[in-house]
Amino acid sequence: MSLLTRLFGEKKKTAAIAKERLQLIIAREHVDGKASPDFLPALQKELLDVISKYVKIAPEDIKVQLERQDNLEILEVNIILNETSPPSRPQ
Amino acid sequence: MRIVVVTSGKGGVGKTTTSAAFASGLALRGFKTAVIDFDVGLRNLDLIMGCERRVVYDFVNVIQGDAKLTQALIKDKHADTLYILPASQTKDKEALTEEGVEKVMRELEAMGFDYVVCDSPAGIERGALMALLFADEAVVVTNPEVSSVRDSDRILGILQSKSRRAIEGREPVKEHLLVTRYSAKRVEEGEMLSYKDIQELLRVPLIGVIPESEAVLHASNQGVPAIHLKGTDVAEAYADVVSRFLGEDKPLRFVSYEKPSLIKRLFGST
Ligand SMILES: Nc1ncnc2c1ncn2[C@@H]1O[C@H](COP(=O)(O)OP(=O)(O)OP(=O)(O)O)[C@@H](O)[C@H]1O
Ligand SMILES: [Mg+2]
Numbered sequence: 001m002s003l004l005t006r007l008f009g010e011k012k013k014t015a016a017i018a019k020e021r022l023q024l025i026i027a028r029e030h031v032d033g034k035a036s037p038d039f040l041p042a043l044q045k046e047l048l049d050v051i052s053k054y055v056k057i058a059p060e061d062i063k064v065q066l067e068r069q070d071n072l073e074i075l076e077v078n079i080i081l082n083e084t085s086p087p088s089r090p091q
Numbered sequence: 092m093r094i095v096v097v098t099s100g101k102g103g104v105g106k107t108t109t110s111a112a113f114a115s116g117l118a119l120r121g122f123k124t125a126v127i128d129f130d131v132g133l134r135n136l137d138l139i140m141g142c143e144r145r146v147v148y149d150f151v152n153v154i155q156g157d158a159k160l161t162q163a164l165i166k167d168k169h170a171d172t173l174y175i176l177p178a179s180q181t182k183d184k185e186a187l188t189e190e191g192v193e194k195v196m197r198e199l200e201a202m203g204f205d206y207v208v209c210d211s212p213a214g215i216e217r218g219a220l221m222a223l224l225f226a227d228e229a230v231v232v233t234n235p236e237v238s239s240v241r242d243s244d245r246i247l248g249i250l251q252s253k254s255r256r257a258i259e260g261r262e263p264v265k266e267h268l269l270v271t272r273y274s275a276k277r278v279e280e281g282e283m284l285s286y287k288d289i290q291e292l293l294r295v296p297l298i299g300v301i302p303e304s305e306a307v308l309h310a311s312n313q314g315v316p317a318i319h320l321k322g323t324d325v326a327e328a329y330a331d332v333v334s335r336f337l338g339e340d341k342p343l344r345f346v347s348y349e350k351p352s353l354i355k356r357l358f359g360s361t
Binding site: 012019 | 237248282
């Protein structure tokens, strides 16, 4: 080690990389692992029932998922409406 | 009686070192404490406690009805109210049955124990599941390292889904984060995750930080739990953990690093 690097230190700051990676790893595991709460399928079904009153929609067109970022949870609902399908009349 | 599991998912992070020190610390405070080795097939708590030559019967013998619990419990030589229940060296982990473990816990309660500390094996299989099954509290031992933090996160998920408390919908297992093998110097230099980073990632209340220390090897060489090595940083850090566990307010120690002066850096001495 040269005198200069000993004096001023030239070390890689890898801890920040570790933290960033862990944030992603943990967020992902919580999404497809244990933290996916069991109300999601029920929520998806109820949404489907409500929306079907107004538009024609297939079950797979509604996607519900929970994601964690830092200190908050995001409930993401994706509904794909098929343009060609005519709206069904409200009952 | 409270049952405390010391767990981690990942191997070699300091569970047995912690179980020995923590159980000894509770006993030094006057609590009647039992520490159980759940690492069936690979026992080493007896070595860390320095009682390997007094092992006659073990946990599996008791579960299988070959010995009475009172015959298998070994009285610790350093702390009056501490007892060790060693694991079997020969049997495999399948020998740990739910009913068997439950029976032992009931009996310990009837014997008037205040605390049972369960030293979990690594992994997330039978041995680890049995160690956490009856837990009221969990000490999750984590090293400042990516794989250890990830495994701690997994074991927290298991505590929240597979413990009796979780299955029966009772109040959840009380979780404590213990960061071990910590180097304040490397954290300061940006080379190691800080305890704050780890706590932010796992979101579990911190019960302590144990520094990386040569004293741990001296302790295991002699078969003396690290908390007994008077004047060492690990002994004091573990004593603080016990105090916080008992509800006392203790500021964190051994978590900051003073850069050596320029003169020291120029002329060495590390
Ligand atoms: N604070 C520390 N400073 C230095 N070395 C330590 C510290 N804590 C533990 N060690 C060392 O790390 C190694 C593993 O410790 P220990 O056996 O307690 O881990 P473990 O989690 O029980 O392992 P396993 O998963 O195999 O049961 C041992 O060699 C021990 O001496
Ligand atoms: Mg161990």
